[in-house]
Amino acid sequence: MDPVLVLVLTLSSLLLLSLWRQSSGRGKLPPGPTPLPIIGNALQIYMKDIGQSIKKFSKVYGPVFTLYLGMKPFVVLHGYEAVKEALVDLGEEFSGRGSFPISERINKGLGVIFSNGMQWKEIRRFSIMTLRTFGMGKRTIEDRIQEEAQCLVEELRKSKGAPFDPTFILGCAPCNVICSIIFQNRFDYKDPTFLNLMHRFNENFRLFSSPWLQVCNTFPAIIDYFPGSHNQILKNFFYIKNYVLEKVKEHQESLDKDNPRDFIDCFLNKMEQVKYYLLCCII
Template sequence: MELSVLLSLVLLTGLLLLLLRAGSKARGHLPPGPRPLPLLGNVLQMDRHGLLKSFLQLRERYGDVFTVYLGSRPVVMLCGTDTIREALVDQAEAFSGRGTVATVEPIFQGYGVVFANGERWKALRRFSLATMRDFGMGKRSVEERIQEEAQCLVEQLRKTNGELVDPTFIFQSITANIICSIVFGERFDYKDRNFLHLLDMFYQSFALISSFYSQVFELFSSVMKHFPGKHREIYKNLQEVKAFIAQRVEWHRATLDPSMPRDFIDTYLLRMDK
């Protein structure tokens, strides 16, 4: 019995030493940061009520560029306007890659402008930018769509009769409506039930994606995905969003006029046919 316990301790000690050694080798090529624990990384050093607060505290100690370990995965943090501009503008090509987000990967599977990566994302980005530039050539321009929404905003504010109001919902709605106008070819009334439900699904999902739970899920998704949790709520919400978009795409496909594309979806369908 004593021999088996001794062997277990030796094996455990050896495993910990290997993990620490591997971690120190990896850190040799990374910016400085707090020392991580094996497997857990720096998770226990993070403030579960606000990761941003933790990162700002680390910035004070290590500077604008530092490394934190989320589990066994190292993440290089960039802080400050100048540092971010240097990375995303001056070295845009080197920093153009995107990592996967475990909570949404089962839904989008690497597709879309937001969640794609590599050559697929570059192709989608080029297509999207070209399409946005072409709006106005026989079609309603982006500027016209924004002007239309601005007029609707003015009318909505007039209805308040000068009373104090929280503008958060209104400004969220006009932003979403401009996107809807470009993508779907139509805007929605601010009280439209489908529009309100779509906004609710988006904001619920992104609030959950930004939560501490989702950060932990990123570390242990291979295990946590088999159990109940907020990741399933995100999946349900975004599936509803996908179903809404799919209905719109099918309607566009059935009413498509190749000589007069109305919006982003029409342009995308024509590009697929080509």
């Protein structure tokens, strides 16, 4: 068969499939601009100012409308009243998360940030409970915040009143509080390991909000077969994950079940309790 004919038939099949999928699901979704086959509403969104595009659509279709990124539909909520109704008044019904292929590739759908369904609810419930009752040791969360605030003030004084950009230092402070809660210790602002972690976190936050990552999440095949910034995100996450796993091993070796020192200790205790419960159920 002629290769050109094969190409034409393939493209035609993809177009028909795209039209069928979009038309079959649109009756159940809020109104929105008519999507094009395969690329959806991508050409109708001004990527340099997505907020302005959303505002423009809301004037035409109301505060709740549907946009297609590729062949995948997204329901958009615009305005305080619509967001409040969904996230506050109907918070339980809207507590689920969408599918993000790049994040699923990183953590296989596990963890506090990337998990979903009942698993996410259980981990979230445990995390909130642990943070609320973290006065179990000699230092509470408030103590850690006050200590970090003093360190931040000392770091700012080093400028001796000269003008400088405080963005990085102000980002280090909350990150250090989180580290002290999770790992039991804070880092010096010039610590190479801490600077490396901060750089990788900041780089990932920047890349996650880039248009290219939206393309990757819309067309997941790109993640495996094309070069791009998504590969750097994967490298950064694997580095951070390996660092955390090393800390977990250190905690396992020195764990005192009756005196948890930080979040990792509490999590390890919870894991043992779940194992014991499952064993009792089996017996």
